[in-house]
Amino acid sequence: xxxxxxxxxxxxxxxxxxxxxxxxxxxxxxxxxxxxxxxxxxxxxxxxxxxxxxxxxxxxxxxxxxxxxxxxxxxxxxxxxxxxxxxxxxxxxxxxxxxxxxxxxxxxxxxxxxxxxxxxxxxxxxxxxxxxxxxxxxxxxxxxxxxxxxxxxxxxxxxxxxxxxxxxxxxxxxxxxxxxxxxxxxxxxxxxxxxxxxxxxxxxxxxxxxxxxxxxxxxxxxxxxxxxxxxxxxxxxxxxxxxxxxxxxxxxxxxxxxxxxxxxx
Amino acid sequence: xxxxxxxxxxxxxxxxxxxxxxxxxxxxxxxxxxxxxxxxxxxxxxxxxxxxxxxxxxxxxxxxxxxxxxxxxxxxxxxxxxxxxxxxxxxxxxxxxxxxxxxxxxxxxxxxxxxxxxxxxxxxxxxxxxxxxxxxxxxxxxxxxxxxxxxxxxxxxxxxxxxxxxxxxxxxxxxxxxxxxxxxxxxxxxxxxxxxxxxxxxxxxxxxxxxxxxxxxxxxxxxxxxxxxxxxxxxxxxxx
Numbered sequence: 001x002x003x004x005x006x007x008x009x010x011x012x013x014x015x016x017x018x019x020x021x022x023x024x025x026x027x028x029x030x031x032x033x034x035x036x037x038x039x040x041x042x043x044x045x046x047x048x049x050x051x052x053x054x055x056x057x058x059x060x061x062x063x064x065x066x067x068x069x070x071x072x073x074x075x076x077x078x079x080x081x082x083x084x085x086x087x088x089x090x091x092x093x094x095x096x097x098x099x100x101x102x103x104x105x106x107x108x109x110x111x112x113x114x115x116x117x118x119x120x121x122x123x124x125x126x127x128x129x130x131x132x133x134x135x136x137x138x139x140x141x142x143x144x145x146x147x148x149x150x151x152x153x154x155x156x157x158x159x160x161x162x163x164x165x166x167x168x169x170x171x172x173x174x175x176x177x178x179x180x181x182x183x184x185x186x187x188x189x190x191x192x193x194x195x196x197x198x199x200x201x202x203x204x205x206x207x208x209x210x211x212x213x214x215x216x217x218x219x220x221x222x223x224x225x226x227x228x229x230x231x232x233x234x235x236x237x238x239x240x241x242x243x244x245x246x247x248x249x250x251x252x253x254x255x256x257x258x259x260x261x262x263x264x265x
Numbered sequence: 266x267x268x269x270x271x272x273x274x275x276x277x278x279x280x281x282x283x284x285x286x287x288x289x290x291x292x293x294x295x296x297x298x299x300x301x302x303x304x305x306x307x308x309x310x311x312x313x314x315x316x317x318x319x320x321x322x323x324x325x326x327x328x329x330x331x332x333x334x335x336x337x338x339x340x341x342x343x344x345x346x347x348x349x350x351x352x353x354x355x356x357x358x359x360x361x362x363x364x365x366x367x368x369x370x371x372x373x374x375x376x377x378x379x380x381x382x383x384x385x386x387x388x389x390x391x392x393x394x395x396x397x398x399x400x401x402x403x404x405x406x407x408x409x410x411x412x413x414x415x416x417x418x419x420x421x422x423x424x425x426x427x428x429x430x431x432x433x434x435x436x437x438x439x440x441x442x443x444x445x446x447x448x449x450x451x452x453x454x455x456x457x458x459x460x461x462x463x464x465x466x467x468x469x470x471x472x473x474x475x476x477x478x479x480x481x482x483x484x485x486x487x488x489x490x491x492x493x494x495x496x497x498x499x500x501x502x503x504x505x
Contacts, residue, residue: 055307070382072375074346081350082316098381118374119381125502131381156302166306169293202313211317217342217375218386 053205058160060199061226061254062213063236064135066261068220071096071133073115075212075221080116082200082211090114091186093197094137094212099263103129107263134264135221137212138163138184138197139245139253146176146185146194155194161226161254162199170194181246182253199223226254316350323351326358330407337408347371347406372400378431384500385424388431418445421453425499432500442466442498467492 079094080087096115100108100122112119115133122128140163147155147163154170157163170193177185177194188195200210208214213223224231233256236242240258246265247253257264298304320343324331327344334340345351349364369391378388395403404410418439419426429435439445448456461467468483487495496502 067383070375070386071379074374078317078345078350083313100381118377119379121377121379122381125380128380128502132383133381153296153301153303154306156300156306158307159299164306164310166303166309168309169303169306198310200315201307202311203315203317203319205311206315208315208317208319214317214319214343215346217339217346219341 055159058204059225059227059229060161060204061140061224061233061256062137062199062210063222063224063233063240063242063256063258065220065222065236065240065258066132066134066264067259068218069096069133069135070218070220071098071115071119072217073113073118074215074217075135076114076116078211078215079197079200082203083198085195086189089189091189091195092116093184093195094135097134097136097264098131099134099261100131101129101261101263102127105129130261132261134257134260135212136182136184136245137255138180138199139182139251139255140197140199142252142254143250145179145181145249145251146196149175149179151175158201160204162201162204163196164198164201165194165196167191167193181249181251314352316352317345318350318352318355320344322355334407337410339407339409367399367401369398369400372404372406385427387427390431417450429499434498434501461493461498464488464492467498 073096076092076094076096079085080092083093085092090113092114094114095111096119097109097111098115098119100110102108104127110119115135119133122131140157140161142157142161144155144157144163147157150156151173152169152171154166155163155176156166172187172192172194174187174194177187185194185196187193200208200212203210209223213221222232222236224233224236226233226237236258237256242256242258243260244253244256245260293303295304296302299307320331323344331344334342334344345363347364347366351363353361354363373389373391376388378390382388400406422439429437442461443458445458446456449458464483468481470478471481472483474480492498
């Protein structure tokens with residue numbers, strides 16, 4: 001009967017709509033459902049549009065030139081504002097340390113208020129052999145110990161090399177805080193989950209640099225991509241002797257320091 | 266088939282079903298999609314609201330100030346360093362105004378003398394440097410220059426001049442130690458200023474029992490060295 005129907009309506013009709021019989025239609029619908037199902041149920045990620053952020057295309061790192069840091073603490077303040085870090089009790093994602101090496105070889109390190117309000121002048125310069133500032137933050141290690149110890153998979157490394165915390169999934173066990181050799185993590189006093197630097201991930205996806213890099217008045221902090229992609233970081237690493245903190249731990253940090261004194265740990 | 270095998274199979278099947286059900290209930294959505302974590306966590310991180318707009322946004326409206334700043338000594342100091350986080354000003358330019366600090370407090374955060382700061386960075390002693398006057402009354406923050414015509418030597422030797430300015434030798438003129446031929450200004454590399462040549466020159470102040478100046482005995486104080494091999498004359502160290 002269907003056949004007869006089909007024959008009754010000639011296919012070479014001028015109408016733009018395609019003639020489909022019931023069996024063909026059902027088959028096509030089934031096929032369409034089969035294709036759409038993995039997408040609908042989240043098994044396959046929808047391919048990104050051109051202007052959308054593609055994490056696989058990036059791999060981020062930071063460069064810090066110790067010789068340029070003036071210890072103004074603008075980075076610490078900008079980070080605290082940008083990421084809604086509570087001012088009291090005192091935790092910060094980044095901080096500036098002042099190293100004072102005395103003529104006796106003693107090393108004094110201080111960081112009042114994480115350096116957020118600048119550094120008071122030393123009372124006397126007598127006996128100071130040399131002194132300088134060192135900004136510090138999460139090193140976003142390639143082999144991050146904090147990621148390894150997280151018992152629930154709440155701390156992870158993104159495809160673009162940023163170590164993040166899943167705040168909805170972290171159980172606040174503090175393992176990662178103990179595991180971090182750089183002291184870059186803390187327990188967020190309000191959210192009761194691990195807190196840390198995110199490289200301002202919400203800014204990166206918009207093509208902006210982290211807030212600390214944006215406000216650094218002397219360009220002591222630089223941001224870009226490692227692995228030879230042409231960014232300010234690439235140039236920084238070509239023209240400076242760079243080193244990382246605690247390289248012997250094989251955490252493969254991605255914060256690179258130029259002009260770093262051997263006393264800095 | 267032995268009798269116990271089908272029963273065992275049934276038990277295994279039940280256990281397998283229980284595992285699948287438990288996994289589907291306990292493992293959160295999107296977990297494992299990109300790695301051993303919830304892929305959706307990235308979206309919640311991205312959803313964080315930004316507070317700093319970025320200097321590119323500022324330049325869209327304030328282009329003339331941006332250009333002036335980019336040609337000045339403050340070319341590296343982005344707008345929001347002084348004006349504070351301004352994303353909400355970008356969103357509602359008329360309703361929300363960013364900070365515009367005009368007192369001395371902000372400038373000295375960077376420009377107060379601090380021995381830990383890098384060599385040559387322009388610094389002042391805020392107690393001695395025109396106290397109570399707002400910095401803006403002499404220096405334009407968007408294009409800061411020293412307010413008076415700079416002294417002849419520091420036009421080229423700025424780093425030395427800035428360092429000397431905060432050292433114990435601040436009150437000495439360059440010409441106290443260097444004799445500068447007029448031709449040096451025309452042909453700086455061919456005609457050089459003089460430099461002190463012997464220990465006796467430094468001893469002119471430091472071995473004369475002048476009160477307030479550190480004194481040494483030239484005969485016993487490391488006689489095999491010249492003074493400047495250990496002491497940098499533009500920034501002599503202080504020892505007790």
